[in-house]
Amino acid sequence: xxxxxxxxxxxxxxxxxxxxxxxxxxxxxxxxxxxxxxxxxxxxxxxxxxxxxxxxxxxxxxxxxxxxxxxxxxxxxxxxxxxxxxxxxxxxxxxxxxxxxxxxxxxxxxxxxxxxxxxxxxxxxxxxxxxxxxxxxxxxxxxxxxxxxxxxxxxxxxxxxxxxxxxxxxxxxxxxxxxxxxxxxxxxxxxxxxxxxxxxxxxxxxxxxxxxxxxxxxxxxxxxxxxxxxxxxxxxxxxxxxxxxxxxxxxxxxxxxxxxxxxxxxxxxxxxxxxxxxxxxxxxxxxxxxxxxxxxxxxxxxxxxxxxxxxxxxxxxxxxxxxxxxxxxxxxxxxxxxxxxxxxxxxxxxxxxxxxxxxxxxxxxxxxxxxxxxxxxx
Ligand SMILES: [Mg+2]
Numbered sequence: 001x002x003x004x005x006x007x008x009x010x011x012x013x014x015x016x017x018x019x020x021x022x023x024x025x026x027x028x029x030x031x032x033x034x035x036x037x038x039x040x041x042x043x044x045x046x047x048x049x050x051x052x053x054x055x056x057x058x059x060x061x062x063x064x065x066x067x068x069x070x071x072x073x074x075x076x077x078x079x080x081x082x083x084x085x086x087x088x089x090x091x092x093x094x095x096x097x098x099x100x101x102x103x104x105x106x107x108x109x110x111x112x113x114x115x116x117x118x119x120x121x122x123x124x125x126x127x128x129x130x131x132x133x134x135x136x137x138x139x140x141x142x143x144x145x146x147x148x149x150x151x152x153x154x155x156x157x158x159x160x161x162x163x164x165x166x167x168x169x170x171x172x173x174x175x176x177x178x179x180x181x182x183x184x185x186x187x188x189x190x191x192x193x194x195x196x197x198x199x200x201x202x203x204x205x206x207x208x209x210x211x212x213x214x215x216x217x218x219x220x221x222x223x224x225x226x227x228x229x230x231x232x233x234x235x236x237x238x239x240x241x242x243x244x245x246x247x248x249x250x251x252x253x254x255x256x257x258x259x260x261x262x263x264x265x266x267x268x269x270x271x272x273x274x275x276x277x278x279x280x281x282x283x284x285x286x287x288x289x290x291x292x293x294x295x296x297x298x299x300x301x302x303x304x305x306x307x308x309x310x311x312x313x314x315x316x317x318x319x320x321x322x323x324x325x326x327x328x329x330x331x332x333x334x335x336x337x338x339x340x341x342x343x344x345x346x347x348x349x350x351x352x353x354x355x356x357x358x359x360x361x362x363x364x365x366x367x368x369x370x371x372x373x374x375x376x377x378x
Pocket of ligand 1: 264265
């Protein structure tokens with residue numbers, strides 16, 4: 001039993017009834033709890049970032065990639081600016097990528113950990129598509145002041161895991177306050193001089209290949225949007241949408257072996273990104289729909305009207321590689337690299353149309369209908 005001091009009715013000391021006093025105290029606890037959970041200041045954000053990324057140059061899992069990143073980034077976060085030292089014989093490769101709440105992710109659907117992983121994976125994918133290796137990145141981050149600090153911690157956890165996986169160290173960045181979460185990531189990478197992969201090298205007769213399976217990420221997004229409960233976050237298609245894996249190993253292999261003539265990563269969808277590669281190379285393409293590595297459709301997906309071909313042609317966010325290979329070099333290409341399938345899907349043509357042919361040999365024009373932030377219908 002207690003000492004009886006607190007057992008006196010609260011009304012004796014405060015003028016409130018016992019129940020009102022209890023509610024008042026609960027409210028105080030709740031406010032204190034929420035205060036603690038909100039982001040306190042810019043210094044608080046920087047302190048959390050510094051804590052999560054402390055010792056990042058000694059990643060255990062990154063191996064050789066991390067060693068290269070550590071050599072490259074001679075001074076990282078903590079000063080006014082970072083210092084980098086390029087590897088002799090390499091060229092530096094630069095890219096940046098927005099990742100915005102409401103446009104690229106939804107606060108109530110996407111776990112913060114996945115937002116952290118994906119904002120870096122998307123930018124790193126562009127480095128991989130150049131046949132380059134990522135080295136370090138800058139993070140620009142705008143956060144609402146009422147955002148729970150647990151969201152920031154989860155976000156940084158996902159970002160840190162991605163950084164370790166891709167061998168890409170945080171070099172610095174900037175933070176500010178804004179109504180929605182706005183993220184911009186700039187990645188610096190390196191490619192062997194003269195070995196970088198461009199979009200402009202495809203020639204008529206070259207064969208067209210893709211890595212992995214197309215449309216999985218788009219299907220994962222639909223699952224995330226439509227199903228409210230009972231979603232298995234470990235399901236492959238959801239994983240592909242939430243935690244994409246840039247094809248860095250394949251990109252480097254194609255560049256170092258001089259096998260591919262042109263390359264681009266599939267961020268917006270095959271119909272849009274193939275169009276970009278063909279435009280840059282001043283060529284056209286013929287895709288065979290039967291050869292596309294489409295998603296395996298389950299009965300439940302069939303009922304909801306999922307069309308694997310449409311997903312493969314126009315679905316975004318796969319971050320697979322699309323590349324062309326001169327016919328004479330095609331035999332050097334393995335069917336798989338690093339566990340990722342490589343599939344021939346068509347041929348580059350002199351006529352500057354994009355066509356897709358079905359099994360009967362009938363072809364139709366393939367219009368770009370992938371992701372486009374300026375098109376409201378998508
Ligand atoms: Mg790209």
